[in-house]
Amino acid sequence: MQIQFLGTGCMMPTKTRNLAGVLLSYKAENIIFDCGEGTQRQLKIAGVKPGKITKILISHWHGDHVLGLPGLLQTFSASEYQGVLEIFGPLGSKKFFEHMMKGFAVKEIVDYRLTEVESGKFFENDDFYLEALPMKHGAPCLGYAFIEKNRRRIEMKKARKLGLKEGPVLGKLQRGQTVSFKGKKIKPDDVGFVVGGSKVVYITDTEPCSNAVKLAQDADLLIMEATYASDLQAKADEYGHLTAKDSGMIANQAGVKKLVLTHFSQRYKSGKILEEDARQVFDNTEAAEDFMKIRL
Template sequence: MSQRELTILGTSGQVPTRYRNHNGYLLKWDKQGFLFDPGEGIQRQMIYANVSTSAITKIFITHFHGDHCLGLAGLSQRISLDKVAHPIEIYYPVSGQEFYERLRKSTIFHDVAHIVDCPVSQEGVIFEDEQFVITAKQLSHSVDTFGYRIQEKDGRTMLPNKLAEYNVKGPSIGALQRDGYLEVDGKRIAVEDVSVLRRGQSMAFVMDTRVCQAAADLAENVDLLVCEATYLKQHSVEAKDRGHLTAEQAATIAKNANVRKVVLSHFSQRYPHTDLILQEAKSVFDHVHVAKDCEKIPMPKRQK
């Protein structure tokens, strides 16, 4: 059975608080584990949230401010210590290559992990296989910053009654899915004859940005948007100056982009509680969730 859920490993902005760790978000998507912005303290947060390094298959870093990447130093070593067998790809802005290399080799350790460096130099598709298309867009922050979108390709759900009607069974089902058609008893069977369209799901990660078109483009029609909401609207001038969003602005992006659910995070330490953040966002958009450290949030159910 597939499992698609977001584990929140940290929700703080630049300064952690007693109850909020630096950033960290793991999206478990069937056999994939997409880790976004591993901040300082990520290893302990993973233990609290019952997440293992072997669950990670790709790491995405939006930019090289410390609260979004300092955890990579320890995590790199932990991946080797745990002897994670599969390759792990790390995507990051190419302009931060120097910082990336420092984090990856910050101290002496026995490096046996299969880490694949994937520097992002421009907007567009950064990964594609038979299941996913992953794109990056440049956001509007004080340093070079990318947001990411994961788009599952459309597929098809096979209908057992139709397969039986056309006498398609066993390995022939796989061949039909792969090739799109099959000859059975002299009759050509198309995959559309025995299946229905299954819409691909999508997720966007927008962290540390002012309001910009790239944020809207990444969020367009996604099932799940993880978005920063560093400030309340009373501090909107400071938000713009420092390259951040208010809760109202984040909710407006989600509403205008037809997002199904938005998860807000990256809160300034000046707000000890998030009640006002939720209230401000909810005044704009109903489908808002304010993240808490170590909680698990299911992906919205697939739309038909």
């Protein structure tokens, strides 16, 4: 799995930071969390073809998180996007989306399916599932979790010793089923072991709230807003945002492995101040830069 930051600023872009956008690539999936203005140019610079995007998850409908949508969707249509683009967002997303797309002389846009998500699990396949919980902000806002399922790894050495070759029997064992083979019972644990899946959580634009801790619980990677450092706590309270220290506290309470901060006010030329602010309470913190990559 790879995570790449497409934008790490808030409100308006700066020379070095685009607006909200994180790309999560996993097998054939390329999921974008938020789509701030300029996201498609960031994808271009990152070398990602827009046609490869499979899902767009919108946290909320403030401009810095959605103004990249019309342009990106227009490109999808022009490049004959294959399949149906899945868009998820909080309650009210259908109305906002319709209004936005009415603002242009667009004849047709890409095939899409827009789902309004309230809370809980909203997508699942064999490899992973997606969950959301409402956050506390000036507009309906969702935090998202990508949860990879546990999977079994087969140890071929052990399998061969029992006379097993690659094929349907081994397939059953990989799916966790006990099989009978040449009159003997073989359990999945006899030929392999379980590898735990990774959990990535994306939370932006919220006041501190219990749902943030709940959603982030035991995450391998928590991507979280840190609009201000804690000396500007009053501003964070006024606009419904987190300080870096708030994010560190949530990371701490949720027992996450790593915290990466994003969505920085343009007053911070470097993320170092924010990084240090969060590290007062949570050590494994890093401030994101545009195009930064993380492998899990």
